[in-house]
Amino acid sequence: MNEWPKIELEDTVGDVLRKTMRGHRLDLQALERATNIATPSLESWLAERAFPNADEAARLAAALGMDARRFQQRAAGAWYPGEVATPRVRRHAQRPHPSNGYIAYSSAEGGSAALVDPAGDPEVLLAQLRERRIDLEYILITHKHDDHCDAAGAVATAYPDARIVMHEIDAPAIGALAKRALPVRKGERLAFGATAIASLPTPGHTDGSSCFLIDDLLFTGDTLFAGSVGGCFGDRFGYADLLASIRRELFTLPDDTAVFPGHGPPTRVGWERNENPFFLDKESAR
Ligand SMILES: [Fe+2]
Numbered sequence: 001m002n003e004w005p006k007i008e009l010e011d012t013v014g015d016v017l018r019k020t021m022r023g024h025r026l027d028l029q030a031l032e033r034a035t036n037i038a039t040p041s042l043e044s045w046l047a048e049r050a051f052p053n054a055d056e057a058a059r060l061a062a063a064l065g066m067d068a069r070r071f072q073q074r075a076a077g078a079w080y081p082g083e084v085a086t087p088r089v090r091r092h093a094q095r096p097h098p099s100n101g102y103i104a105y106s107s108a109e110g111g112s113a114a115l116v117d118p119a120g121d122p123e124v125l126l127a128q129l130r131e132r133r134i135d136l137e138y139i140l141i142t143h144k145h146d147d148h149c150d151a152a153g154a155v156a157t158a159y160p161d162a163r164i165v166m167h168e169i170d171a172p173a174i175g176a177l178a179k180r181a182l183p184v185r186k187g188e189r190l191a192f193g194a195t196a197i198a199s200l201p202t203p204g205h206t207d208g209s210s211c212f213l214i215d216d217l218l219f220t221g222d223t224l225f226a227g228s229v230g231g232c233f234g235d236r237f238g239y240a241d242l243l244a245s246i247r248r249e250l251f252t253l254p255d256d257t258a259v260f261p262g263h264g265p266p267t268r269v270g271w272e273r274n275e276n277p278f279f280l281d282k283e284s285a286r
Contacts, residue, residue: 010264011228013074014048016277019231020064023239034063051075061277070277074227079275081226081267084258089217091260092128094120097147099262101125103134104214106193114138114192115155115162116212116219117262119147122154129158138190138197141166141181142221143209144173145233148262152177165190167201170208184210186249200249204242205230211250216257218269224250224259226267229278243278251279 011019021031028039035042037056044050052060057075061068073079090103097120106112113134118125118141129136136159141149149166152174156164164174164181171178182190189196198213205222209230212219222230224246232239250259255270273284 007265009080009227010225010261012048013051013071013077014046016066016071016074016228017046017060017064019229020066020278023232023243024064026063031060031063035059045075066277067280069281070275070279073275074277079227081265081271084266084268086217086258088214089258089260090132091266092125094147094151095124096120097150099147100260100264102219102260103129103132104140104217104219106195106214112137112193114140114197114212114214116140116260117142117148117221118151118155119149120151122151125151126154126158129155136162137192138162139164140197140212140219141170141174142211142219142223142262143167143206144170145206145222146173148221149174156180163190165197165199165212167208167210169203170206170210184208202242202245202249203234203237204232204239204245205234207234207236209234209245213253213257216254218250218253218257218259220250220259221262224272224276225261225264226259226272227276228264229276230262247279247283251284 028042032039057072058068061071087108088105092101094101102116104114113136118139139162156177166181167184171181184199184201186201189198195215200211202209202211202223209223251273253269257269259267
């Protein structure tokens, strides 16, 4: 089985528009006023029946805090991340969910294993873990949504010694298991084979959304996607917090850090810092 099929980008250009409109609390009428572009045109772009020209894309980008060049590139369908593959990360689908689950190894030779986001049909997931004879040391949970943690109970029962790591704000989603979960604390490093897992709190998609960094491998859940960011579903934190989390915790990592998101294809920190339309060319200069 090819574990790295060419996966569609999680968000289309219409999705990017919708997320930035929601993030800036602009409805169609407000966006029409801000850009002087008529609502029917905006609607046709949201529905992807048509796409803005360069001038229109620039006006949209200015109103929505996007980078005009990057947005135009997306509108032209001209961006997809380069190749990212490592023997230390295996991806699996989480049917019936459309999300990505991962097994991360502590070294290229194998060693200790961590499951990132236990979700989907538990029997399928457990069969994969058994087939690979994985000695699961950690269950890392990026956030509370079902498509990232609804198999936590089944996996925790099958691997009672595995340590669960999940931010305490989101942990009630795994019920009684929350008591077993190690909290996510910024700067905390958990021993993992000869290396360590660093927890990065990145609130915004949900209040307890977290990313996990193992050497140069970054698991971003629904915080950062290739060419996009997650939607905002938190009570305390919102769109500005999501972008700030990404800038502060993720874009400060080395450019070649491999990014494994909860949906869509893998990417790298540098590609996102330099091409993601939610961030600006002028801020990516180091
Ligand atoms: Fe989510």
